Amino acid sequence: xxxxxxxxxxxxxxxxxxxxxxxxxxxxxxxxxxxxxxxxxxxxxxxxxxxxxxxxxxxxxxxxxxxxxxxxxxxxxxxxxxxxxxxxxxxxxxxxxxxx
Numbered sequence: 001x002x003x004x005x006x007x008x009x010x011x012x013x014x015x016x017x018x019x020x021x022x023x024x025x026x027x028x029x030x031x032x033x034x035x036x037x038x039x040x041x042x043x044x045x046x047x048x049x050x051x052x053x054x055x056x057x058x059x060x061x062x063x064x065x066x067x068x069x070x071x072x073x074x075x076x077x078x079x080x081x082x083x084x085x086x087x088x089x090x091x092x093x094x095x096x097x098x099x100x
Contacts, residue, residue, distance in 0.1 A: 002036060006046045007055075008085035011078055014056060020069040021047065047072060055081050 050056045055078035061069040
């Protein structure tokens, strides 16, 4: 169930702030109260897909220590796609709640 909504979840997080991959994984784990752990391979497949669709862009951070991190930023088109995904989800949830 969650797997089909990874792109929307990632867009939602990026709508709040730019993030790097591992940070996205940690945030999902934390916000789900440790109930859902997104595998890095799944995340990076989603990030590649979103970037290919021009819904996000990426840039290299300027870290003083350690390795450089690739950050992801949502685009205007990404915000529009996220808003549509969220509205679709809220409609589906409402209907399912009525039927179950």
